[in-house]
Amino acid sequence: MTDLAVAGMEQRIPFDPYAYDFHEDPYPTYARLRADAPVYYNEAQDFWALARHGDVRSAFRDAVNLSNAWGVSMDPSSYGPDAHKSMSFLAMDDPKHMRIRKLVSKGFTPRRVNDLSERITALTDAHWEKCLEKGEFDYVADFAGLLPMDVVSELLGVPESDRAFLRRQSDLLLHREEGVLDIPEAAVYAYIELHKYYTALIAERRDNLGDDLVSALITAEIDDDETGEKTSLSEDEIVGFMVLMVVAGNETTTKLLANALYWAWRHPAELAKVISDVDLVPDWTEETLRYDNSTQMVLRRVAADVTYGDHTIPAGQRVLLLVGSANRDEDVFDDAASYQIGRDCSQALMSFGMGTHFCLGAHLARLEANIGLAAVARSITSVDIDIDNAVRVHSVNVRGFAELPVKVTVR
Template sequence: MSCPHLNLLDPDTYKDGIPHEHFAQLRNERPVYWQEDPITNVGYWVVSKYDDLQYISKHPEIFSSAARTALSNEMTDEEVAMQSMMILNMDPPDHLKYRRIVNKAFIPRVVEAKLTHIREMAKAIIDKVAQRGECEFVSEVAAELPLQVICELMGVAQEDRHMIFHNTNVMIGADDPDLSTSAEEGMAAAAEIYTYGYKILENHRANPGDNLVDMLVTGTVDGEQLTDDEFAQFFLMLLVAGNETTRTVTANGMKLLIEHPDQLQELVENPSLIPNAVEEFLRYEPAVMQFRRTVMHDVELGGQQMRKGDKVVMYYTSANRDEDYFSDPNRFDIHRSNAKEHRSFGIGEHFCLGSHLARLELNVMFEELIPRLRNPRFADKPNYMRSSFLNSMKTLHITFDPEPA
C-alpha cells in the first residue's frame, strides 16, 4: 500500500485539498488502519468505511466520547476535565440528559416557524452584495446567516457579533497561522466567549426572555438546573457549532456550483432541486472531516484488534464517498438519489442537534442567492484553512453579473 506514512491528523496533509485517493485506497485495502503520529507520539486507528463509522457511533459503551473527548488533538487530563461539560464530549446517560435541555429548540416544528424571518435575513444579506458584482463570499454571505440566527437565538447583542465571529474563527483555526498564532491564542478566544456567556446569563436573569437562553437556564438534569459553568460551556458549544459548520457548507456549496455551471443552471431553472443539491453539498464537501473516540475495552473491528485506551478517528469525508453506498462517489451530482444518506451530521446518539436548522438555513440561502448572483466565477483561488478537522475556506472571492439598481 502506498503512502502508509500519510498522517491524516497533520494539517499540512490537507494543503492541496482532502487526499481522497488515499482514503479510497484505505477503504479498499485497509479500512481500519493503524497510523503513527510523530507530531503527538499518540498513534490512532483510521476508520474510513461507512459501516464501521456507523458501528462506532452507535456503540458509545465501547467507543467513548467522554474518555479523551471527541476531538482528535491531545489534551492534558485537566483539559479533558474542562471539556467534559460539553455534550459533544459526553457518553450515556449524561449525554441524553443534557441534550434534552435544548432539544426542543431544534425540533422541525420550532425551526420551521422561523422560516419567514430567516428568509428575510437571507434576502438582506444578498441585498448588500447583489449590485456590486463581486464579494468575498465567506465573510459577506456564507458566514452571515448562521451567525445572525444563532446569535439571535442566544441573545447576543448586534454590536457583539463581530467578536463572536472573530473568536470562533480563532478557536476553529488554531492550526492556521493566519487565524491563530498559538494554541494559547485559541484558548484565549474560547475564554472570551466563555466569559461573555456569563454576561448573557446575568442579562437574562435581569431581563428574562423566551429564547434558547431561557431553555438553558430553566432546564434541569436530574432535577437540578445547570450551574453557571455548565451554562457557559453550552453557550460556547452552541455558538461555535451553530456558526462555523453551516457557514462552511454554504461556502463549499457555492464553490461546487461555480465548478459545475451546468448543474448550477439546472438549479436556476428548477429551484425544486435545491434541497437535494444541499444534501449533495453535505455529502461531497462536509464541514467536519473527523471526530475521535476512545476504546473502552478490547474489541475487533474491520478485522483489526483494538485495545482498551486506543485512539480511534472516524473520517466522515471518507465514509461519504464509500463506494459500497454511493455510486461513482467522486462525482458531484445534484440528482444523486441517496445523497441524503451522507453521514455529515453523524449518526447515533451524537447526531447533530442542529441538523434541521442547518438544512433550513442552507436551503433558504441557496434559494435566495441562486437567482440573484448570476454567472458566478472565481475572482481568486479559494483560500483553505490549515486544518485536519474542518474542511473550510478562509476566503472565496467571486464575481457575478451585477443586479440592476
C-alpha cells in the same frame, strides 16, 4: 503497538490530519485508505482511523465501546476527561449526555427552529442584496460567514453589535498553524473570551428572562431518572452549550454554504440545474453534505476492545471516524467521486453522525443552507470564483473556506 499487520502503515499511506496539504484535498488519501488500509493505524501520532462507510456507521452506533467522554478532537489539550467544559454534551456519554441533551432540547425545540424560518429569510435577503449590489465580493466574509452567526445570535439573543466579535473568536478557536499539533495560544484566549462573554450574557438574562434560547436554557427542568427530583442546567453547562453553538451551529454551516457554491462552480452543469429550478436547492445542500462535508472527522476513545476487519483496537486508544471518507465510499454511493445534485443519499449520509450523538442542529443547518442557497440560485445567472485568491480554513475537524472571492452575474 506490536501488531505486525499495522506496523508502518503511516509510511505506506501518509495520513496526517494536521497537514496543510491534506486539508487542501483529503480525498485521494481517503481513497487509498478505503482500498488498502480501511482500519488504519498511525504509530507516530498513535491514533487509529476508520475509512469505510460500514465501519464509520457501526462506530457511530456503538456508544458503549467507543466513548465521547474525552472529546471529539485530536488536539491533546482538548482531549481528556474535562473535554465537556468546552464541548458540552458532545463530550459526554450516557447518562450524563442524555441528561444535558434532554435539558437543552427543552429550549432548542423543532418549533423554535422552524419559527426562525422567516427571520432567516429576512437575514438572508439583507446580506445577499448587499452582495448583489457589489457584484464582486468575498462570499464568506459578506454572506456565508454572516448568516449562520446571525441565526445563532438571534437564538441566543446576542445584540448585532457583538456578533463580529463572536465570529472572530469562533474563527480563532478552529484555526491551526501548520506544524502545530495542539491548540494554539490564540484559540485558548478565544475560548476564554467566549466564556467571559456568555457568562455575562447569562447573568444579564437571569435578571431579564425573555423568549430567547438562553432564557429557555436557564429555566429548563426535567425529572432526574435516579432521584425523581427536578434537575436543571448549571451555569457552566449553559456556557458550554453556548460555546458549542458558536462552533457547531455557526462555523460548520458557514463552510457548508461556501462548499456548495464552490462545487457548483466547479461543475457548471450542476449549477445550471439549481439556477433553472430553485426547487432543487435542497438536493444541492444534500449533495454538498455528502461530497465535501464541513465536518470531516470526529474522534472516539476506545472504552473496551473493539474489532474492525482483521484488527482489534485496544481500550484506551483513539479512533478517528472519517466522515469525509465514508461519504465517498464507492460501495455505498454510485459514482461516489462525482458531484451530482439530485442523487438520493439520505439513508446513507454520515454528515450529521448517527445514533445517540446524532447532531441536534441538523435541521437548523439544513434550513439555513436551503434558504441561503435558494437566494443565490434565484438571483444569479452565473458565478466566477477567483480561486487563486481563495483561502482554505486549516483545521483538523472542519473543512471549508476562510475567504472565497466571487463575481456574480445578476439576473
